[in-house]
Structures are given as C-alpha cells and as structure tokens.
Amino acid sequence: MRSTTRILPILLALFAAALLSPVRAGADVAIDDTTSHRLDELVAMRVGAAGANKGQLLDLLSKQFLGTPYAADTLIGSATQPEQLVVDFRQVDCFTLLDNVEALTRTTDRNQFTANLIDTRYAGDQVDFAHRKHFFTDWAQVANVAATDITGSLSPAAVTVHKQLNAKGDGSVYLPGIPVVDRDITYIPSGAVDDNVVRGLQTGDFVGAYADAPGLDVTHVGIIVSTPNGPVFRNASSLAANNQVVDTPLGEYLQMVPGIVVLRPR
Template sequence: MKKSFKLILILSVFCLFGFDTVKLSNIINKSAKITDSGERIAYISSVFKNVPYKDNTLTGNSDEKEVLVINLKEMDCFTFLDYVEALRLSASPDDFVMNLKEVRYFNGEVTYKSRKHFFTDWVSGEQNSVKDITPELPGGITVEKFINRKSKNKNWLKNLPHTMRMITYIPSEKFDKDVLRLLQTGDYIGTYTDKQGLDVTHTGIFIRNEGGEFLRSASSKFMKVTDYPFEKYVNGVKGIIVLRNK
C-alpha cells in the first residue's frame, strides 16, 4: 500500500468520529519522550479524562462483519484500555492503527471471532505486550474457569467457543498495604467476578501520584473516564487481577 493512500485511510478512520489527528500526533510525540512505560500509560490515559462513557462502540457480532473502530471521543472500560495500550506502543499514527489491531485482536486479525473479548485474553496469546503478575502478589487464589460458558448449554457470546483457563485473583479481603506497595503506576486492573464464564466485570488503570492511589477507568457509574480512590474501590468488589506491561 502506498504511503499516501495509507495516510488517507488512517485520516478517514479518525475523521469518521471527528477526532483531531494533529492532537493524536502530539500525544504520541509527547508520550514517546517518557521512558518509563508506567508513567507513559499515566500520561496517555490522563488525556482521556472526562471523555464520555459509552458501551457497544465496536461493530461486529456473530452475524455482522467486524471492522476496525477507532473512537477516541467516547469509550467503555475495555476500549479505553485498548486505546491507551496501543498508543503506549506507538511512535506514529500509522503505528497506532497497527498496534490497535494487535492489542484488540488475536494475530491482528480484524474479525469478531478474533477479538479479545475478555480481559485475560490479553495474556492468553503467543505475542502479548503485557503479562499477568497476579500470581506474584501475596494472597492470590487460583480458580479454574470456562471463559464464555454462561451455563451448560449457553455461552455469553453466541457462536464463540468457551475456553478453560486458570485464573489467579487477589480477593478484596486479602488486599492490604503489602499488595498495594507492589502495584505500579500503569498496571492494568481487572475487577474479578465469580460469575460463571466471566473473568472480570470492569477494567481500569492503577495510578499512583501525589494525591494517592486511584483506579482510572471509563466508568458507567460516572459516565466518563475518571479517577476513583483505589483502596475504596477494591474494598467494594470481589477481587482484582493485575496485568503489567512488558
């Protein structure tokens, strides 16, 4: 593909949602100067603070063809992480598009079947930009789950298989100052659920700054990307799963 045509394609994708590509380039250029990956994630994610929450922004399902969606004007908790991680890995808008494919889809294949629908999908493929550090933290519990199996004869996502997966999480009652000290800014956090067939019900980013520790996420409660006191959040959920950039 010729470079000029590729650039036009990229611009058309962004313009579809009215996104300022100059702003995108500025974000990438500034983040590239931040050598610490966690701090880079903190900076990139801060750019999206107060962006409105909206679920189901991705197209495609078992009956409809999947297309690559880049909507930086509104997002849910999972697409928020998609965009932040793809931007972390990028040195240009071209890189961002390619990295988003790799972050959101297995082998970068833009299909509904290949989409990483579940949080732990991020660490189940062969080429991952993050790793699961939950087993390294104190107090973890490992359970066997059949991801996507809602009941004996029904899946959460129809026409997609279920997958047996061993999942380690830190129960909220085991979360203490020792665990908190081991978390790093930029860690990706999944809110563990004991619902059959699901790994998490919410995702966000751990942020530590002069104000304390926070979960930064696209929140359906507050209807925007916002920061929430981390310990208070963990105390109100079943537990957490922690992924960290490599």
C-alpha cells in the same frame, strides 16, 4: 457518451459515502474529525515523552481521556455481523479505553496507530470477531501478548479458580460464535489487598475486577496510577454518578468488587 457533469456528482457522492460508511474487517479505517484531531494531539504528546517509561506513558496518555463520556458496546461485530475496526475517541467503554491507550504508547507516527490498535485488540492481527480479545486475561494469554499476569506474585492470599470462559451457568454462552475457553484465573480477594499488595502495584498496571459469575474473568477494567494520596483506578465508569472516564481511589473501588486481577504491561 454520458455527460461528465452528470457523472461527477455521482462519483463524488459515492466517494463521500465510502468515507463515512462503516469499515469492513481488513480495510483502512475511517476516523471522524474529532478523533482524528485528538489522535494527532496524542501522537505529538507521545513523541514529546520519548524518555518516559511504559507506566509513565500509560498515565500520561490515559489522563487525556479523563472526562471522556462512557458508552457501552462501542465495538461492531458478532457471529452474524462482519467485524468493523472502530476508532472513536469521542466515547469509550472500559476495554476500548485500554485498547486506545496501550496502542498509543507504541505510536510515534500517526500512520502506526491503526496497526498498533489491531495488534492490541485482535489475536494475530486479524480483524474479525473470532480473533477479538474478548476477555481481559486474553491480554496475557493470547497472541499478540500485551501484558504479564502478576496477580499470584503480589500476595500469598491470591486464589486460583478454574473457569470456562464464555460458558454461562445454564449451559448457554455469553458470546455466540466464540468457543468456550478453559483457563485458570488468579485473583486477590479485595479484603486481602493490604499495604504489601499496594506497594507491589505500579503506575500503568492493568487491573480487572474479578467476576464471581461463571464464564467470566472480570467485569470491569482500568489502569492503576500512583498519586501522592495513594493509588487510583483510572477507568471508564458506567456508574450513573460518573458515566465518564474518572480516577477512583483504589481503596474505594475495592469495596465494590470481590477481588482484582493484575496484568503488568510489557
């Protein structure tokens, strides 16, 4: 019989490695200490805001991410690499900011968060690259639907363009392993976002910056928050002057993009 004094350290090392190693699709997620602590705080905040509506919850919870560093390509998975469920509040990109906050609005017990995040980020609750909601309008088109596309109802100047999402102009694709998706994308040109459009926006609306390029619906996303000084676009900004989650005045942001796509959370 082997000595337990020799086996025990090995078992402990394997256990620790399992906790620290990346999580494969379908497995429980391992969360770093900083994210774990923040998750507890945010769930407690969500529980304390039981009377708030969806927009108020999105404002309250997203506000807690202001100043969080921006990091690109935070999700793990591809056509050749197994998808891993990433939960990381220490850094976010524009899409994971929305993923995290949307999932938190529906979380009143810490144990619910992972399931809510999977429900938000993936189609049919399947944690794999092919089922990840890669495009902003997937939130309004692909199960499980998280929002309704209200862009066309906000302005008579709204434009609808037929796109083949994921297909580049040269015939290649942005994301190998993901099919090309035929979809009509409706957007409001930035110059047509007048006072009537602004009055139609609500705190908590998800806004995407329309992409002129073929194969894409938007290039950036964020959340509308109404303030006494007008609406702001809360977003994880990669701009060198920001490089973190910030509130950008909507009028200022519109000067940098060709138009907007607006999804209203359910």
